[in-house]
Amino acid sequence: MIFKLSFLKKWGFKQKESYKMEDTNTQIKETVESHPIVLYIKGTREEPQCGFSNAVIQIFQKLNVPFETVDVLSDPAIREGVKEFTKWPTVPQVFIKGEFIGGCDIVKDLWLFGFSSG
Numbered sequence: 001m002i003f004k005l006s007f008l009k010k011w012g013f014k015q016k017e018s019y020k021m022e023d024t025n026t027q028i029k030e031t032v033e034s035h036p037i038v039l040y041i042k043g044t045r046e047e048p049q050c051g052f053s054n055a056v057i058q059i060f061q062k063l064n065v066p067f068e069t070v071d072v073l074s075d076p077a078i079r080e081g082v083k084e085f086t087k088w089p090t091v092p093q094v095f096i097k098g099e100f101i102g103g104c105d106i107v108k109d110l111w112l113f114g115f116s117s118g
Contacts, residue, residue, distance in 0.1 A: 024077045024078060024080075024081030024084075024085075025081060025084075025085055027078070027081075028078070028081055028082055028085045029085075031068070031070060032095040032098050032100075033098045035067075035068040036065075036066070036067075036096065036097055037060065037065060037066070037067035037068065037094070037095070037096050038067065038068045038069075038070065038094075038095040039053075039056055039057065039060065039067055039068070039069045039070070039092055039093070039094055039095075040069075040070045040072055040078070040082045040091055040092060040093040040094075040095075041053035041056065041057065041069050041070070041071065041072065041091065041092045042071070042072060042073050042091055042092070043071055043073060044069060044071050045057055045069045049073060050091070050092075052090075052091075052092055052103070052104035053091070053092045053104075055104050055107075055108065056092045056094060056103075056104050056107050057069070059107055059108065059111045062111075063111075070082075072091050079091065085100075086100045088100070088102070088103065090103050091103070092104055092107075094106075094107050
């Protein structure tokens with residue numbers, strides 16, 4: 001018999017932290033490997049909740065390339081998990097072809113010094 005996690009939580013059962021982190025790491029890995037460009041941001045593409053997230057979105061929109069976004073504010077496990085996954089303490093975080101590139105400052109520098117979609 002399979003129980004939904006919410007049902008188990010209702011009765012006081014807690015998932016082990018190591019399982020949560022493994023699940024979160026797996027989810028992040030699958031996401032960044034499934035899309036050419038992934039931005040982990042605060043807010044959404046349409047409504048960024050942080051100036052740095054907005055700046056990164058604007059750069060990729062100017063490049064006119066498709067990209068996926070993940071709102072870290074909607075899931076605390078992802079917000080902390082992506083920082084652990086990359087060993088990078090801040091958001092936004094940018095992945096291209098499954099590789100962690102960096103945050104806003106790095107993406108801005110790449111943009112300013114000739115990074116392009118080609």
